[in-house]
Amino acid sequence: MAARPATLWAAVAPVLVGSGLAADDRVFRWDVFGVTLAAAVLINVGVNFANDASDALRGADTAARIGPTRAVASGLISARAMWIGVATSFSLAAVGGVYLFAVAGWPILAIGAASFVAALGYTGGPFPYGYRGAGEIFVFLFFGLAATIGSRYAHNSSAPLDAWLLAIPVGMLVTAILVANNVRDIDTDRTAGKRTLAVILGRRATRHLYAVLVLGPFPLIALFAAAGWTPRLTVIAVAASLLAIPPVSTAYRETSGPALIGVLKGTARLHVIAGALVGLGAAL
Secondary structure, eight states, X not given: OTTOGGGTHHHHXXXXXXXXXXXXXXXXXXXXXXHHHHHHHHHHHHHHHHHHHXXXXXXXXXXXXXXXXXXXXTTSSOHHHHHHHHXXXXXXXXXXXXXXXXXXXXXXXXXXXXXXXXXXXXXXXXXXXXXXXXXXXXXXXXXXXXXXXXXXXXHHSOOOHHHHHHHHHHHHHHHHHHHHXXXXXXXXXXXXXXXXXXXXXXXXXXXXXXXXXXXXXXXXXXXXXXXXXXXXXXXGGGGGGGGGHHHHHHHHHOOXXXXXXXXXXXXXXXXXXXXXXXXXXXXX
């Protein structure tokens, strides 16, 4: 429960895109793909564990909160045990990072180290940026740009233009997952003093932001493919845009917890399907 399985797809999509681009360039390696995927998921698990423990410490996860039960705040897991889980997840990811360092060099370690620091600082530390409206920026940078470009770089120590371009729609969709989560929690976060971007912007503007992040990636994917800047067949990912309509419609219509939990899950599903289609289109 504390690992938040529904959100772990956020770590999978950029690896699929980066690996598909490596296949297009004939540099794909199965060992690199497997290790990168495992490390990415472990980092995401560690982030979720750290957020669970830090939010409980700051009193953000109260009984009034809408959504899945938080393990530390509810007493299911002690804070100490959760931090042991954080250390274990990050340590296992670091082992993968060392392997990828041997393959691709120091930039992989730099990305991994920065990801660890960003993960711990999201809701923890003296200045948690997730409480100051900056969570979306860091998610876009690390789970979007760094994860996609780094996944491509790991195969042969290169980061061509198509990886940088496709990292943008990947980053938009993964950021939409966080926005969907925060618009659901907007009332309880405001009460708890957690100033997420959704709290700062308000429900109406956050819904517009969510729609842009969910619908915007597909014209970009089509444009990049049509211009020849990315593999032509990556355009097949535009088909996934049909899956964007239900969560956007629900986000504008509903304010209830169960409905918005569905929006979160639908956004995560859309993210991984779009990523899989981009990766497949690149590899074909």
